[in-house]
Amino acid sequence: MKKRALVTGGAGFIGSHLCEYLLKKDYHVVAIDNLLTGSIANLKTCQKHVHFQFVRASITDTPVLDRFISESDIVFHLAAVVGVQLIVDKTVLTIETNIMGTESVLRSALRYGRKVLVASTSEVYGKGNKIPFAEDDDVLLGATLKSRWSYAASKMVDEFLALAYHHEYQLPVVPFRLFNTVGPRQSGQYGMVIPRFVSQALQHKPVLVHGDGTQSRCFCHVSDVVQAIYLLSEQQSAIGRVFNIGGTEEISIFKLAETIIKQTNSKSKIEYVPYDQVYGKGFEDMQRRVPDIQRIQNLTKWTPQLSLQDIIQDVSEYSLGQHQ
Numbered sequence: 595m596k597k598r599a600l601v602t603g604g605a606g607f608i609g610s611h612l613c614e615y616l617l618k619k620d621y622h623v624v625a626i627d628n629l630l631t632g633s634i635a636n637l638k639t640c641q642k643h644v645h646f647q648f649v650r651a652s653i654t655d656t657p658v659l660d661r662f663i664s665e666s667d668i669v670f671h672l673a674a675v676v677g678v679q680l681i682v683d684k685t686v687l688t689i690e691t692n693i694m695g696t697e698s699v700l701r702s703a704l705r706y707g708r709k710v711l712v713a714s715t716s717e718v719y720g721k722g723n724k725i726p727f728a729e730d731d732d733v734l735l736g737a738t739l740k741s742r743w744s745y746a747a748s749k750m751v752d753e754f755l756a757l758a759y760h761h762e763y764q765l766p767v768v769p770f771r772l773f774n775t776v777g778p779r780q781s782g783q784y785g786m787v788i789p790r791f792v793s794q795a796l797q798h799k800p801v802l803v804h805g806d807g808t809q810s811r812c813f814c815h816v817s818d819v820v821q822a823i824y825l826l827s828e829q830q831s832a833i834g835r836v837f838n839i840g841g842t843e844e845i846s847i848f849k850l851a852e853t854i855i856k857q858t859n860s861k862s863k864i865e866y867v868p869y870d871q872v873y874g875k876g877f878e879d880m881q882r883r884v885p886d887i888q889r890i891q892n893l894t895k896w897t898p899q900l901s902l903q904d905i906i907q908d909v910s911e912y913s914l915g916q917h918q
Contacts, residue, residue, distance in 0.1 A: 596622045596645060600666040602653050602699060603673030605632030607780045608713075608772070608816055612670060613640045615820045621645070624662050628652040631676065636779050653695035656702070663702040668827060671699045672713045675745070682873045685741040692748035693755075700759045700767075709766040711827055712756045716773040716840065716883050717746035726886040729771070729836045736878045743878075753836060766833045768826050773840025773885045776905050777816030778912035788813065791851055792909045795860035802867050807848030810882050814841035815900035815908065825894040832893060840885040841898045857906050 599616050603609040604625020609632065616623045622645040625637060629650060640646045651658040653673045663669055673695055675681065675688040696712065703710045719727045720735040720743065733750070736743045752769070759765040776788045794801045822839045826832045845853070851864050869877040890896050900908075 596620060597668065598622045598624070598666045599668050599670060600662050601625045601670045601672060602695075603627055603632060603671075603713075605629055605634055605636050605648070606672060606676075607632075607636070607777075608775055608819060609672045610636035610640065610779060611777065611816045612672065612820045612823060613637065613646065615824060617643050617646060619824065623647070624649060624666065626651055626653065626659065626662060627673065631680065631781075633779075653698055654691070656698050659698055660702045660705070663699070663708055664706050666708060669699060669703055669708050669710045670713075670823065670827070671696065671710055674713065674749070679873070681745040682741055682877070685744050689744050689748050692745070693751050696752040696755060700755060700765065704759060704763055704765050707765075709827070709833070710756065710768070711823060712752060712767060712769045714749045714753050714769050714771045714836070715746065716771055716838070716885065717880075718750045718753070718771060719880070719883070720746055721878070721880060723882075725882055726842070726884040727838065728886040729838055729889055740878055742873070757834065757836075760834045768832045768835065768837070770823060770826060770837045770839050771885075772819065773838065773883060774811050774813045775816050775819045775840075776813050777908055780816070780909070787811070787847065787850070788854070788905065788909055789913065791854045792858065792906065792913050795854050795858045795862045796910065796913055798861045800865040801851045801855060801860075801862045802865055803847055803851050804867055804872050805847075805869050805879060807851065807864075807866065808846055808881070809879055810844050810846045810884075811850075812841045812844050812884050813902055813905055814839070814898050815905050818898040818900055822890060822894070822896045825896050826890065829893055835889070837890045837893075838885040838887050839890060840887065841902075842885065842887060843902050844882070844884050845902065853902070854906055857903065858910055
């Protein structure tokens with residue numbers, strides 16, 4: 595008998611790739627998504643599959659969520675408000691969806707004793723300067739006056755809540771912190787940097803770097819990320835522990851822009867745009883974001899397979915297909 599998986603946020607960028615991966619692993623998959631930032635087009639391949647079902651609903655729609663969790667063996671909880679632009683513009687929605695939605699998932703999972711993998715974020719490390727970031731490090735967030743940190747705080751509460759359900763009720767939970775994840779289907783609309791740069795470069799438009807470009811990031815291909823999530827779901831000893839998932843190849847945003855322009859043979863020039871102009875006055879960013887991935891490597895032997903060059907190539911090919 596097939597194992598049944600529920601993927602919240604299943605029509606999103608990462609969620610849709612996870613649905614495809616689970617179907618290949620012989621799961622019956624149900625995806626729940628309200629399509630706020632997800633797209634039904636992301637599930638085109640999945641919808642051809644006899645063991646896939648899509649449900650258009652919010653994770654705060656408790657009766658719907660409860661029904662599908664009751665019918666599942668495992669829950670992959672990826673639904674959240676994501677993207678810097680959306681977080682700044684829709685702070686109330688961000689906090690309510692991330693915290694109340696996760697609470698709904700955990701309550702129903704407890705009712706039926708279902709394992710839950712809870713997606714968190716590298717944002718929880720905030721302005722910490724101990725590099726690389728390890729799962730047990732202290733965190734340093736900005737002031738509550740700056741709405742940019744609401745996402746990080748809401749995902750920290752998600753982690754606290756999930757781990758509390760585990761410690762108090764023995765609910766099997768595995769929170770995982772995603773660092774910058776990139777690949778086909780990711781939109782630059784909400785601030786995601788590589789698809790935005792690639793789109794600008796392919797159209798020979800100015801590549802717009804926010805801030806001074808010295809801030810650095812590490813990128814991981816979505817195919818590597820969904821494999822990591824799956825491997826954690828298979829490990830009994832992962833329960834009750836937090837894991838980083840991400841690439842470790844660090845690059846400044848300025849160098850990233852240069853690399854994309856060169857790799858796409860673009861005539862684009864780099865232009866700098868102040869943060870305040872993009873996100874409003876007082877915006878703060880993390881200077882570096884590098885994960886320590888020893889914990890997941892020790893447990894699962896997982897390591898990212900695709901390089902930054904591979905990622906840029908894949909995103910470029912996808913973007914060209916979108917513009918044709």
